[in-house]
Amino acid sequence: MAWTHLMATRQRDPAQHSEERKSDLGCGQNRSRAMQMTSGENGTMIGSGLEDCQMPPTPTVIPNGARIRELREATGLSAAELGARLRRHVTTIQNAERGRPVSLIIIGQLSRALGAQPAELIADDSTPERT
Numbered sequence: 001m002a003w004t005h006l007m008a009t010r011q012r013d014p015a016q017h018s019e020e021r022k023s024d025l026g027c028g029q030n031r032s033r034a035m036q037m038t039s040g041e042n043g044t045m046i047g048s049g050l051e052d053c054q055m056p057p058t059p060t061v062i063p064n065g066a067r068i069r070e071l072r073e074a075t076g077l078s079a080a081e082l083g084a085r086l087r088r089h090v091t092t093i094q095n096a097e098r099g100r101p102v103s104l105i106i107i108g109q110l111s112r113a114l115g116a117q118p119a120e121l122i123a124d125d126s127t128p129e130r131t
Contacts, residue, residue: 058103062123063110065099071114071121072097085113099123 072082072093079093086093086109096102096110104118111118 058105060101060103061107062099062125063096063102063107064121064123065097067116068093068110068114068121069097071116075114082110082113086110 072079075082077085079097080090083090083093086106088106088109092102092106096106107118107121110116110121114121
């Protein structure tokens with residue numbers, strides 16, 4: 001019954017629903033774009049602007065997988081245990097140890113957990129790239 005009432009309210013007063021919807025949206029700098037929404041004939045939203053509300057790409061680097069594995073094994077942790085400490089999936093740790101690109105955030109987390117400098121965990125020939 002509540003859903004029916006809500007839908008009836010939206011159909012009776014699409015302008016109010018439109019304003020409520022606009023106030024719910026806010027994507028930092030893109031808030032003004034999100035505020036440019038218009039209502040369709042039946043009160044549905046058109047052109048929400050949410051396609052502009054995306055996080056910027058995270059810079060990635062090629063990790064020094066051998067060094068990460070060496071430090072992890074020296075701590076006596078399995079890849080799964082290290083992943084659990086970082087609240088990351090084990091495949092994230094395995095991918096880093098295989099030299100697959102990881103975010104700088106992961107490098108920072110690994111460096112703290114393994115007691116190493118971040119630069120030590122990045123391959124020598126790695127240059128940051130945007131993904």
